[in-house]
Amino acid sequence: xxxxxxxxxxxxxxxxxAFRVLFVALAGLFLIGLGAAFYMEHSGHWVTGMTNQVVWxxxxxxxxxxxxxxSGALNVASISSVFGKSVYKPAAPLSALLxxxxxxxxxxxxxxxxxxxxxxxxAMTHFNFKSIFAxxxxxxxxxxxxxxxxxxxxxxxxxxxxxxxxxxxxFIWRLVLTTGTGSIFGFLVAREAYSSAVMAPxxxxxxxxxxxxxxxxxxxxxxxIDKRPLGDVLTERLRVLLxxxxxxxxxxxLVQHVTAAYWAGRVDVVSFILLNGGVYTFLxxxxxMGLGTIFPLALTLVPRLxxxxxxxxxxxxxxxxxxxxxxxxxxxxxxxxLTLFPGxxxxxxxxxxxxxxxxxxxxxxxxxxGGFALALLIVAFGMAILRFLPTSLADADIDPxxxxxxxxxxxxxxxx
Amino acid sequence: xxxxxxxxxxxxxxxxxxxxxxxxxxxxxxAGEKCLADAATMRRNHMSMLMHRRDATMHQGVRAxxxxxxxxxxxxxVNDGAGQPVGIDSDKHFCRVCHDYAAVKVDCFECHASxxxxxxxxxxxxxxxxxxxxxxxxxxxxxTPPKPEGPK
Amino acid sequence: MxxxxxxxxxxxxxxxxxxxxxxxxxxxxxxxxxxARPEDTATDSSVRWGLLVDTNRCDQECTACVxxxxxxxxxxxxxxxxxxxxxxxxxxxxxxxxGFTRSLPVMCQHCSxxxxxxxCPTGASFKRADGIVLVDRHVCxxxxxxxxxxxxxxxxxxxxxxxxxxxxxxxxxxxVEACTLCAHRVDxxxxxxxxxxxHSKGRGAMLFGxxxxxEHAITQVVAQHPTSQIRADLKTDPGVRYHxx
Numbered sequence: 061x062x063x064x065x066x067x068x069x070x071x072x073x074x075x076x077x078a079f080r081v082l083f084v085a086l087a088g089l090f091l092i093g094l095g096a097a098f099y100m101e102h103s104g105h106w107v108t109g110m111t112n113q114v115v116w117x118x119x120x121x122x123x124x125x126x127x128x129x130x131s132g133a134l135n136v137a138s139i140s141s142v143f144g145k146s147v148y149k150p151a152a153p154l155s156a157l158l159x160x161x162x163x164x165x166x167x168x169x170x171x172x173x174x175x176x177x178x179x180x181x182x183a184m185t186h187f188n189f190k191s192i193f194a195x196x197x198x199x200x201x202x203x204x205x206x207x208x209x210x211x212x213x214x215x216x217x218x219x220x221x222x223x224x225x226x227x228x229x230x231f232i233w234r235l236v237l238t239t240g241t242g243s244i245f246g247f248l249v250a251r252e253a254y255s256s257a258v259m260a261p262x263x264x265x266x267x268x269x270x271x272x273x274x275x276x277x278x279x280x281x282x283x284x285i286d287k288r289p290l291g292d293v294l295t296e297r298l299r300v301l302l303x304x305x306x307x308x309x310x311x312x313x314l315v316q317h318v319t320a321a322y323w324a325g326r327v328d329v330v331s332f333i334l335l336n337g338g339v340y341t342f343l344x345x346x347x348x349m350g351l352g353t354i355f356p357l358a359l360t361l362v363p364r365l366x367x368x369x370x371x372x373x374x375x376x377x378x379x380x381x382x383x384x385x386x387x388x389x390x391x392x393x394x395x396x397x398l399t400l401f402p403g404x405x406x407x408x409x410x411x412x413x414x415x416x417x418x419x420x421x422x423x424x425x426x427x428x429x430g431g432f433a434l435a436l437l438i439v440a441f442g443m444a445i446l447r448f449l450p451t452s453l454a455d456a457d458i459d460p461x462x463x464x465x466x467x468x469x470x471x472x473x474x475x476x
Numbered sequence: 477x478x479x480x481x482x483x484x485x486x487x488x489x490x491x492x493x494x495x496x497x498x499x500x501x502x503x504x505x506x507a508g509e510k511c512l513a514d515a516a517t518m519r520r521n522h523m524s525m526l527m528h529r530r531d532a533t534m535h536q537g538v539r540a541x542x543x544x545x546x547x548x549x550x551x552x553x554v555n556d557g558a559g560q561p562v563g564i565d566s567d568k569h570f571c572r573v574c575h576d577y578a579a580v581k582v583d584c585f586e587c588h589a590s591x592x593x594x595x596x597x598x599x600x601x602x603x604x605x606x607x608x609x610x611x612x613x614x615x616x617x618x619x620t621p622p623k624p625e626g627p628k
Numbered sequence: 629m630x631x632x633x634x635x636x637x638x639x640x641x642x643x644x645x646x647x648x649x650x651x652x653x654x655x656x657x658x659x660x661x662x663x664a665r666p667e668d669t670a671t672d673s674s675v676r677w678g679l680l681v682d683t684n685r686c687d688q689e690c691t692a693c694v695x696x697x698x699x700x701x702x703x704x705x706x707x708x709x710x711x712x713x714x715x716x717x718x719x720x721x722x723x724x725x726x727g728f729t730r731s732l733p734v735m736c737q738h739c740s741x742x743x744x745x746x747x748c749p750t751g752a753s754f755k756r757a758d759g760i761v762l763v764d765r766h767v768c769x770x771x772x773x774x775x776x777x778x779x780x781x782x783x784x785x786x787x788x789x790x791x792x793x794x795x796x797x798x799x800x801x802x803x804v805e806a807c808t809l810c811a812h813r814v815d816x817x818x819x820x821x822x823x824x825x826x827h828s829k830g831r832g833a834m835l836f837g838x839x840x841x842x843e844h845a846i847t848q849v850v851a852q853h854p855t856s857q858i859r860a861d862l863k864t865d866p867g868v869r870y871h872x873x
Contacts, residue, residue: 104788104801111710112784115772175770175785175802178583183769186750193749193773249862250743250779398781400734400858401873404721408734410714410781534764536670537756537815546795587765587800589793 067150067457069215069447072440078285079440086437093430096423097172105175108424113416114394119173122428125270125386126166126435127200127241128263131234132271134159134207135301137214138234141227147293150458151279153448156211158278158439159234159271163203165435169427192243199237206230215447238267245389252329253393258319262312266382269305272298273378278439280372282449290368291455299371303360306378310353313385329396332415333388340392343384352381391418503573506551512543519574545584550592564590665815676740676759676867677809678839679823680846680855681732683872685833688731691718693834696825697735700810702794713784713799715807716822721873730873733822733834736761736782736807737858737866744774744783753804759839759867760809768803775804779859780866782806809867839867 072079100108110117136155140148148155171177187194210230213223242263245254276298283290317334320326333340356374359365395416400406406413442448450457511518512525526545532538541547552570553561562568564585567576571590575582665671697703697716705712716735722728738761744753745761752768755761763774763783775783783806790800796812799805810820818824819836826834837844849855855869 101802105785106706106708106711106787111787112713112775113710113781115775115785175772175804176768179767179769182767183750186752186767188745188748188751190745191747191749191773193747193771197749244773247747248743248777250777250859394776398779400719400780401721404723406719406721408717408719409709410717410719411710412717412719412734412781530766532670534762534766535754535756537665537758537811538668538670539812539815540668549795583800587790587793587798587803589795589798593795 067450067452069153069449070451071445071447072282072286072443072449074444076285079444082285083437083440086433086440089433090430090437093169093427093433094172096426096430097177100173100423100427101177107421109419109421110424111416111418113411114391114418116390116394117418118420118424119169119427120390121383121387122431123166123170123173124241124390125383126162126169126431128238128267128386129270129274129382130159130162130166130267131203131238131241132267132269132305133162133275134230134234135268135271136275136298137210138227138231141210141214141224142231144224145297147297147459150450150453151275151294153211153214154279154282154439154443155275156207156214156230157442157448158275158435160204160207160211161435161438161442162271162274163200164438165431165433167200168434169431172427192240192247196237196240196244199233199240203230203233203237206233234267235264238264245393250398251393251396252320252326252399253333253389253396256316256320258312258316262309262316265305265309265312266385269302269309269378270382272302272305273375273382276302276371276375277379278436279453280368282443283453288449289452289454289457291453291458293455293459294453295368295371296366299360299366299374302371302374302378303357306353306356306360309385310349313348325399325402332396333392337392337395337415340388340395343392344388347384348381348388351377352384356381394418504552504554504568504570506570507553508551511551545588546592549590553592561591665817667816671756671758671760671815673757673759674840675838676840677738677814678759678837678846678850678867678869679738679809679820680835680837680849681868681870682833682835683730683732683870685831686730686732687831687833688718688720688729690731690830692825692829693733693822694718696821696829697807700794700813700821701797702792702799704792706788708787711785711787713786713805715782715784715805732870732873734780734782734858735822735868736809737780737864737868738807738809739864739866741864743777743779743862743864747773747777749773756811760811760814761806762808762811763804763806765798765800765803765805770802770804772804779862779864 074080074083108117133155136148137152137159139145140152171180174180176182183197187197189195206226207230210223210226213219213226239260242260245251246256246259248254276295279298280290280295282288317330321330333344335341337344356377359370359374359377395418397411397413397415400412452458513521518525525543526548529538529543530545533544549570554566554568554570556562556566556568564572567573569590571582571585574580694714694716701715703713703715716733718731719734720729720731738755738759740755740759742753742755742761745755747753749771750767750769752764752766753761753774754764770785772785775785783804785804786799786801788801793799797808810818810822813820823834823836826832835846835849837846839847839850841847849871850869853871855871856873857864857866857869
């Protein structure tokens with residue numbers, strides 16, 4: 061493996077205006093999110109859009125998105141340590157930091173939406189090991205620990221040459237973690253829209269797409285804000301990765317519905333999502349598939365469009381499409397009524413047999429955005445106090461081949 | 477908080493020597509002869525007794541009527557001026573006098589009724605005579621197959 | 629106090645013998661109460677409490693069970709149907725092709741393999757030895773995963789601060805709750821409030837008893853007449869059974 065001892069890692073310049081403005085804005089959004097959570101907690105959940113029918117709402121959409129993206133954000137580090145691609149190496153520590161931050165943001169949203177967040181200590185001390193949820197708590201805690209160790213290996217002068225061990229472990233752990241997150245839904249046998257074996261691989265694909273998109277955005281933003289040169293070698297590869305992951309996600313999402321449609325009892329719920337589900341159908345085709353898949357694929361794959369700006373735009377679209385996808389999965393899945401009496405039409409005072417309505421409330425959305433803000437705050441804070449990224453990601457600095465080519469041309473030029 | 481609690485316990489233990497004095501907060505006296513244990517033990521251990529009892533009731537259905545939270549409140553109801561038992565919103569409530577003093581916060585009364593029930597809602601009807609079948613049993617004809625009766 | 633306890637026990641003994649009647653009318657027997665368990669002992673797995681609903685007798689207009697439940701458990705709504713708690717509800721079912729209709733109460737089905745218990749991260753959802761599925765609201769963190777998992781839509785989340793709860797059903801904001809099969813009554817040897825009301829005010833369509841006790845009417849009926857469980861395909865093995873659908 062080639063090393064680049066001459067790369068200089070450096071903290072962000074925390075005194076720059078752009079950084080300060082961003083930091084204050086993020087902190088503001090985070091505080092607003094906290095305030096929204098306090099408001100919902102204080103009044104009770106009736107002030108949200110969530111009901112006894114749609115029990116998980118907007119906070120869960122954001123939380124699941126962030127948690128899923130967290131494991132995907134680690135991808136850049138994995139590629140460098142596990143698959144030995146040295147071009148990614150300079151960006152690996154940032155990728156690990158982002159993974160930790162996104163997970164923290166997602167979990168914060170999840171916890172702040174609990175009916176009794178004051179009993180968090182109970183969740184830490186009472187475990188039902190049969191529960192996928194409890195398993196996930198262990199997976200998340202483990203993820204924090206493992207990625208921290210991995211980061212330490214990557215950032216320590218002596219240990220960094222040995223980081224492939226922890227890197228591999230973190231890679232395997234994150235695969236299990238995303239499988240766990242997907243299984244939260246996959247194991248709900250009673251809910252026709254969820255229980256499916258495709259959920260786990262689908263969530264892994266989603267994590268890679270969302271995580272890569274957010275990583276690209278953070279990388280581009282940091283380089284602009286801190287005025288660090290960024291060449292095309294790294295972004296070119298990220299562009300291809302993003303395209304592959306987005307296509308895989310879309311493919312698995314289609315597989316999820318096609319396989320379900322073959323299941324006699326599930327035709328109705330599939331046609332609900334795909335054909336006549338109103339907002340869910342719109343979000344699926346319009347936002348998830350159109351805006352979040354086809355459009356970014358075009359932006360990343362059409363050679364003439366290649367630039368950092370289109371890459372950033374494509375990443376934003378992938379994030380939006382991803383949020384729509386998680387919304388369709390979580391809310392759309394609950395909107396479809398449970399079937400208690402197959403073959404009968406049912407009616408009751410408790411909304412049996414009807415499509416459930418849900419309209420997200422402001423506080424819920426603010427809490428979700430607060431989670432995003434927290435994640436980015438952690439990244440900003442981490443980068444301001446520790447050296448996560450080299451001062452230059454210019455092609456010549458990070459790509460040994462580019463560097464060699466450059467030297468060769470210089471040498472060839474010298475005698476003349 | 478612990479220091480305060482210890483102080484309180486020490487003070488109320490001291491209070492035992494002088495029967496008139498029951499520690500800084502004026503703890504209202506319970507009804508009946510005596511508590512589940514002597515007052516000093518109650519002061520020190522009522523939380524663990526309650527927790528133990530709570531789990532036994534929840535999980536095993538043990539419902540001895542003497543040591544549940546309901547029972548505490550039956551004996552320890554504090555009446556207001558009008559002779560009605562006060563709820564937890566009053567600082568005279570038995571469970572609040574010490575807790576307020578010792579700055580202990582318990583969430584029990586977010587759910588649990590903080591005063592004895594006005595009427596014994598759960599028990600009254602069942603005590604009445606056994607319920608007779610509402611209609612004569614043979615009415616629908618014993619030999620016929622299940623006859624859907626449908627909505628009336 | 630001791631007086632009423634003993635009279636209660638006598639009542640239980642007297643009701644032990646249930647006569648089995650012809651199909652369709654068998655539920656007319658008086659509600660079979662539990663055998664009285666000394667109040668300081670724990671439940672054990674020698675009993676499994678269950679309910680049987682004769683949908684042939686259940687009247688569409690009648691909501692006695694629902695009203696009784698609300699009264700017993702102190703469920704005062706806030707006029708917000710989407711978030712107000714319901715432990716038991718009447719469901720009207722109709723088969724579109726044949727026009728066959730039934731009306732029946734649905735509550736927590738007290739499964740022997742309850743999905744809510746499997747998914748609960750803290751173990752707050754649990755099944756008592758005697759088969760009653762409960763939420764230990766001292767341990768519930770309000771994550772609502774059980775509500776996602778329940779195939780029967782049997783659980784409610786407390787969406788607001790509650791006041792004036794009844795002593796026998798402490799409930800408060802942020803926890804999940806559901807039908808307890810009136811555990812507080814059953815432990816005292818009294819049938820659940822819905823069953824009582826069904827007999828006193830309704831048409832006697834509900835039968836309560838121990839599914840393991842051959843002397844209980846419910847056990848005899850279930851052994852000799854076709855009964856069904858809601859979503860039996862999910863293999864949750866509910867303790868609530870229905871006749872006539």
